[in-house]
Amino acid sequence: MRITRSGAGRRRRTAIVATTGLTVTALLLTGCGGSSDSGSKGADADGNITLTVADFGQFGYKEAGLFEKYHELNPKITVKEDTTAEEKNYYPKLLQQLNSGSGLADVHGIEVGRIKEIADTKADSFADLSKVIDVNEWVSWKAKQATAPSGAVIGAGTDIGPMSLCYNRELFEKAGLPTDRAEVAKRTAGGWEDYLALGEEYKKKAPAGTYFMDSASAMFNAVVSSSPEQYYDASGKPVYKESASVQKGWDLAAEAASKKLTQGLAQFEDQWQAALRKSTVATVVCPAWMAGQISTYAGDANKGKWDITSAPGATAANWGGSFLAVPKSGKNVEEAAKLVKWLTAPEQQAAVFKAIGVFPSNQGAYELPDVKSATLPYFNDAPIGQIYADGAKSIPEAVLGPKDGVIKDSISTQINNMEQRGTEPDAAWDAAVRTVDKAIG
Amino acid sequence: MATTTPTRDAYVPPPRRPQKEKPSERRQLWRSRLWRFDDKASPYAYIAPFFLVFGAFGLYPLLYTGWIALHRVSMTGLDSMEWVGWENFDKILHDPEFWTSVSNTFLIGVISTVPQLLMALGIAHLLNYRLRASTFWRTIILTPYATSVASAALVFALVFRADGGLLNWTLGLVGFDPVNWANGHWTSKLAISVIVIWRWTGYNALIYLAAMQAVPNDLYEAASLDGASRWQQFLKVTIPSLRPTILFTIVISTIGSMQLFGEPLLLEGGTLGATGGNENQYETLSIYLYNYGWNLGHLGPAAAVAWAMLALLLLIAAVNWLIGRAVRTSDSAVRRGATR
Numbered sequence: 001m002r003i004t005r006s007g008a009g010r011r012r013r014t015a016i017v018a019t020t021g022l023t024v025t026a027l028l029l030t031g032c033g034g035s036s037d038s039g040s041k042g043a044d045a046d047g048n049i050t051l052t053v054a055d056f057g058q059f060g061y062k063e064a065g066l067f068e069k070y071h072e073l074n075p076k077i078t079v080k081e082d083t084t085a086e087e088k089n090y091y092p093k094l095l096q097q098l099n100s101g102s103g104l105a106d107v108h109g110i111e112v113g114r115i116k117e118i119a120d121t122k123a124d125s126f127a128d129l130s131k132v133i134d135v136n137e138w139v140s141w142k143a144k145q146a147t148a149p150s151g152a153v154i155g156a157g158t159d160i161g162p163m164s165l166c167y168n169r170e171l172f173e174k175a176g177l178p179t180d181r182a183e184v185a186k187r188t189a190g191g192w193e194d195y196l197a198l199g200e201e202y203k204k205k206a207p208a209g210t211y212f213m214d215s216a217s218a219m220f221n222a223v224v225s226s227s228p229e230q231y232y233d234a235s236g237k238p239v240y241k242e243s244a245s246v247q248k249g250w251d252l253a254a255e256a257a258s259k260k261l262t263q264g265l266a267q268f269e270d271q272w273q274a275a276l277r278k279s280t281v282a283t284v285v286c287p288a289w290m291a292g293q294i295s296t297y298a299g300d301a302n303k304g305k306w307d308i309t310s311a312p313g314a315t316a317a318n319w320g321g322s323f324l325a326v327p328k329s330g331k332n333v334e335e336a337a338k339l340v341k342w343l344t345a346p347e348q349q350a351a352v353f354k355a356i357g358v359f360p361s362n363q364g365a366y367e368l369p370d371v372k373s374a375t376l377p378y379f380n381d382a383p384i385g386q387i388y389a390d391g392a393k394s395i396p397e398a399v400l401g402p403k404d405g406v407i408k409d410s411i412s413t414q415i416n417n418m419e420q421r422g423t424e425p426d427a428a429w430d431a432a433v434r435t436v437d438k439a440i441g
Numbered sequence: 442m443a444t445t446t447p448t449r450d451a452y453v454p455p456p457r458r459p460q461k462e463k464p465s466e467r468r469q470l471w472r473s474r475l476w477r478f479d480d481k482a483s484p485y486a487y488i489a490p491f492f493l494v495f496g497a498f499g500l501y502p503l504l505y506t507g508w509i510a511l512h513r514v515s516m517t518g519l520d521s522m523e524w525v526g527w528e529n530f531d532k533i534l535h536d537p538e539f540w541t542s543v544s545n546t547f548l549i550g551v552i553s554t555v556p557q558l559l560m561a562l563g564i565a566h567l568l569n570y571r572l573r574a575s576t577f578w579r580t581i582i583l584t585p586y587a588t589s590v591a592s593a594a595l596v597f598a599l600v601f602r603a604d605g606g607l608l609n610w611t612l613g614l615v616g617f618d619p620v621n622w623a624n625g626h627w628t629s630k631l632a633i634s635v636i637v638i639w640r641w642t643g644y645n646a647l648i649y650l651a652a653m654q655a656v657p658n659d660l661y662e663a664a665s666l667d668g669a670s671r672w673q674q675f676l677k678v679t680i681p682s683l684r685p686t687i688l689f690t691i692v693i694s695t696i697g698s699m700q701l702f703g704e705p706l707l708l709e710g711g712t713l714g715a716t717g718g719n720e721n722q723y724e725t726l727s728i729y730l731y732n733y734g735w736n737l738g739h740l741g742p743a744a745a746v747a748w749a750m751l752a753l754l755l756l757i758a759a760v761n762w763l764i765g766r767a768v769r770t771s772d773s774a775v776r777r778g779a780t781r
Contacts, residue, residue, distance in 0.1 A: 088712055092735040095516045121517035266719075269711045271604055402517075406737060409712060417719050420624070431720075434538070439737040441532075 047076050049332050051339055054082045055109030056090035057268075058292050059158065059322070064355035066348055070339065077335060086268065087111050088409065098125050104327045106336040110155055112321045113405030115145050118155075120402055123148030127326040129156050132337045133344065141397040142361045146323050155323025156344040157361035159352070161287030162318060162391035163222055163311040165195075166294055169380065170305045171282040175205045181309040181382065191313030192223060192252050195283075199261040202282055210280045211263035214272060216253035216419055217412035218285035223249035224408075225398065226317035231408075232401030238440050240407055241433065250411070254425040257418040264419025266412070273297040279305065286311075287319040288388050292356035295378040308382035316394035321361060359388045366392075403439050410435040503751075510744035517738060529745040533733075539746070541721050542729040543753070545630065549705075549725065550698030553634035558690055561642050562683075565649035566675060579650070582643040590703035593640055598708055601632045623709045629723040636704045641697070645690050652686035653679060688765055695757055699750060702727035726750050 043049050053061070059081075061067055067079040082105060084090035091114055097103040110118055118126075129135075130153040135143035138157045146155035165188070169179040177198065178184055188194045199212035206212070213219065224230050227245030232238055240246050256262050263281055265272040275281050276297040284294060286308060294306060311317070324343060326336045342348060346364035350371050353360055357376055365371050366389055374385035401407075414432040417423040423431075510529050512522040533539045568578060585593070600607045603621040613619060622628045656679060664674045680687075705723045706714045715732055717724020724732075726746060734743030 086711055088715070088736070092516070092738075095738070099516070099519045117517055121515075266712060269709075269713070270602070274604055409736075413712065413716065413719055421720065423720075434536075435716075435737075438536070438733070438739070438742075441739070 043332070048078070049076060049335055050078045050080060051107065051332060051336055052080045052082055052105040053107040053109070053324075053339075054084075054090075054094075054105035055322075056084045056087040056111070058289070058296070058356060058358075059083075059109060060292065060352035060356040060358050061343065063292075064348075064351040066343060066351060070342060077339070079339065087405075091405070095122075098122055098327070101329055104329060106326065106330045106332055107340055108325050108327060109158070110323045110325050111405065112145060112318075112323070112400070113408060115155055115323055116400040116404065117402035118325070119146060119148045123150060123152055123154050125327055125329065126152075126154040127328050127333050127337055128152035129154065129326065129337060129340065133341045137346075137364050138361050139363055139392065139395070141395075142321070144397070145400055146325075155325040156340045158322045158324055158344060159289060159320075159349070159358040160318050160361045160392060160395070161225075161289055161320035162359055162388045162395060163226070163315050164286045164288070164308050164384075164387050164391065165283060165311050166286035166291060166306055166308050166379070167283045168279060168281070168302075168305055169307050171207060171210055171279065172202070174207045175202045175282070177202055179307070181307060184307075185309045185314075188312035189314070191315070192219060195219070195312040196252065196256055196259070196261065199256065199283075200259060203259075203261060206282075210282060212261040212281075213256065213283050213285070214263055214275060214281040215265050215267050215412075215416065216256040216262045217415040218267060219256065220249040220253045220411065220415055221319050221408065222285045222287075222311065222315060222317055223252060225319045226315045226396070228396040228398055230398055230401075231404055232399055234399050236401065238401060238403070238407075238436075240436065246411075250415075250425070250429065253415045254418055254428075257415070257422075257425075262419050264416055266416050268293070276302075287317075288357055288359035288384070289320055291376060291379060291384065292358060295356075295376075303378050304380055306378065307380045308376065308384055308387060310387055310391065314391070316391050316396070318395045318398065353385075357384055359384075359392065403436070406439040407436050410439070506744045506747050509740055510742075510748050512741055514740040515738050516735065516740060519740075525741065529741040530749070533742050533745050533749065538721055538724070539729060539749075542717065542724045542726050545717070545721075545723060546699060546701065546725045549630050549633055549637075549701060549723070550695065552630060553637040554691070554694040554698055556634075557638045557642050558645055558687070558694065560638070561645035561649055561690070562680075562687075564642065564646040565653055566679065568646065568650050569653045579647065582646055584643070585640050586644040588640070590640070591707060594636055594704045594707035597632070597636045597639070597704075598710065601708065623713070623718060623723070626720075626722045629708065629718055633701070633704045633708060633723055636708075637698070637701070641694070645694070648686060648690060649683060652683050656682040684768075688761070692758070692761060695761075696754065699754055699757075700727055701725045702731070706731070726753075 053067075062081060067081065071078055084093070090109075091111070094108060094110075130143075133153075133156055135153050135156075139160060142157040142160065143153055146157065147153050165184070167184060172179050172184070178187065187198050202212045224243075224245045227243075229239070229243055230245060231240040231243065257264070263275055265275055265281075276284075276294060277299055279298070279302055284290060286294075291308065295303075298306065324340045326333055326340055330336055344362060346360065346362050346368060349360035349362050349365045350368045352358050353365070354370050354374060360366065360371060371385050372389070374383070375381040376384050411432045413435075414423070414428040417431070418425060418428045509522070511524065511526060513525045513528075514522050564582060568575065568582070572578060601622040603609065603619065603624065606619075606622070608622070609619040620628055622632045660678050660682070661674055664678050669677065702725065705717055705725050705728050708714060708723065709718065713719055715728070715736055717728045717732075726749075730743050730746040730750075733746065734740050
């Protein structure tokens with residue numbers, strides 16, 4: 001074989017040119033990928049549009065068949081839902097998507113514990129829905145929660161969480177407690193102290209392996225959310241250390257833990273779901289949306305065993321509730337806003353309420369027969385329309401803060417530690433404060 | 442006909458057909474320059490892609506993380522950074538949770554790495570024998586390594602579940618009370634170590650096996666002539682020959698256990714996973730970083746944790762190097778003594 005210098009050199013040069021060419025092409029391709037399809041307005045040749053709705057937990061649109069219905073009404077529009085099971089995983093992802101400006105859906109669900117932070121810091125990224133939707137239809141405080149400093153309303157209220165008490169009739173009967181709604185309400189009419197007293201009575205004759213409540217953190221949340229002042233004061237200063245409602249909720253939770261009235265489960269997680277499936281808890285503090293969770297996880301086997309009555313002391317509180325927001329960067333902002341308007345209109349909110357018991361935030365829905373005279377078959381035909389509508393009217397207007405979600409989570413974790421590990425209340429409180437201060441700081 | 446082979450140092454004019462016109466002197470000079478340039482520059486062009494990629498995805502993030510660590514940045518406002526100097530480092534160094542996660546990381550690192558490497562040595566030794574279907578065994582041994590962290594962790598999460606977990610069920614058959622594995626301080630670390638050991642033992646065994654097969658056979662022959670048993674051969678021939686490889690696996694495992702993230706995150710999952718258990722009993726440094734940055738929303742301290750991790754790794758590397766040097770010098774002293 002004969003190798004000449006020039007031959008080898010030429011081959012080498014070709015290789016360089018080829019490599020450089022490839023590199024440049026690769027760089028160009030990756031560099032331009034992001035913007036190549038920005039001009040298409042998101043519709044295909046026939047004008048068909050696919051809208052994506054990113055949410056978490058259970059919004060009830062699938063259960064109520066609303067997306068199919070919207071497609072029937074607007075044949076050119078298909079709606080896809082992308083659901084993350086836990087809000088705690090969903091929210092950091094949403095922030096990342098907002099920061100990078102990519103991966104956002106056309107419509108995003110936002111939980112009430114986060115709405116203040118989003119409204120304060122990310123309002124520019126969302127469309128002002130007050131131009132499309134009449135926000136005065138909602139319960140008054142709902143619109144305020146989603147209003148940015150600039151006055152734009154960045155989220156449409158989907159639901160609110162008026163408080164009630166869910167209880168397992170079968171377990172109550174076995175423990176010798178009354179099972180009738182009015183009777184249970186009467187026994188807890190004095191408030192949460194009565195509720196704990198009822199728990200002690202339950203414990204005396206409790207069926208083996210069952211507990212009066214699933215988690216004291218739920219009671220804590222109920223107590224705090226019944227107060228106008230929660231974790232922040234009106235000027236935006238965190239006051240959770242001095243807040244009377246936090247103090248009261250914490251003390252009650254500590255009492256429940258020390259008296260071993262609770263199973264001490266982290267709500268919504270595996271073991272909590274299993275406890276519902278196996279009916280080891282007799283009561284669950286029940287904001288309206290909780291009913292859907294219970295029926296999902298307790299399953300068909302426990303249908304009819306549960307019931308709903310008004311919250312201890314007829315507590316008027318709002319726990320939870322969400323918003324739908326439309327990112328400005330979407331390709332179909334206008335269509336997405338129309339979808340949001342439709343989804344949060346009285347009829348659709350009533351349909352969701354009927355399907356999974358999530359209570360409307362739109363006051364127009366309260367007079368609809370689907371809401372007013374609604375009963376939940378799963379819960380022994382409890383008249384939830386009446387129970388929740390009564391509570392919804394007197395809910396105080398709460399002051400929200402940017403870190404409400406994290407504060408609630410951190411305190412819940414420590415309440416679980418008191419329940420499960422017997423951590424001393426003071427030590428648990430210090431640990432909660434450490435985490436919360438880190439989040440605020 | 443003359444045949445030339447390319448050399449790297451000088452320009453050798455290419456053979457020309459004599460009947461053709463001579464290229465001008467200038468052109469000759471130009472070609473020579475171009476050739477030299479090609480010779481000097483093209484190696485850089487060849488390795489450039491690595492450095493470009495490393496710069497973009499390795500060095501730049503590293504430096505930028507350092508920059509973030511000196512600022513106050515929250516997840517909700519990435520574009521508004523406020524200079525705070527060393528405050529973030531101060532913050533994490535005064536956070537007891539940070540030190541908990543440092544000690545957790547080390548404890549889990551030790552109880553996962555030590556048994557893992559010992560087992561890997563043993564398995565490699567067994568595989569080094571003449572076996573029937575040896576390729577099959579070697580492949581089997583490596584399969585855990587090929588599974589993703591997430592799926593392995595999720596499967597083990599089912600095994601270690603307090604309520605209806607496979608392990609508790611088995612223990613129940615033998616008459617033990619169920620153990621809440623993830624809840625205990627030691628049991629949770631043990632559970633995580635088991636996942637790590639399961640995943641990485643085969644990988645290390647294969648590395649050891651490769652090194653063992655490179656050990657010259659006459660060493661063993663000589664040893665057996667001297668009357669050394671199999672076990673003595675393993676201790677006196679195999680282990681010393683494997684020393685560089687063992688050092689390598691120790692370094693790799695140390696880095697790996699420093700970055701331990703998926704296993705603790707998914708052992709319980711959800712809220713508890715993101716804080717490393719309800720009392721941070723299995724929170725590793727990576728979990729601490731993730732929790733600070735993504736759940737609590739403060740990227741400054743999170744970046745500071747990343748740099749603290751780097752500092753710790755460098756510290757470990759230094760200790761490793763010192764030990765390695767000490768072993769080498771004592772070793773060569775022994776050898777010198779033997780030849781004398």
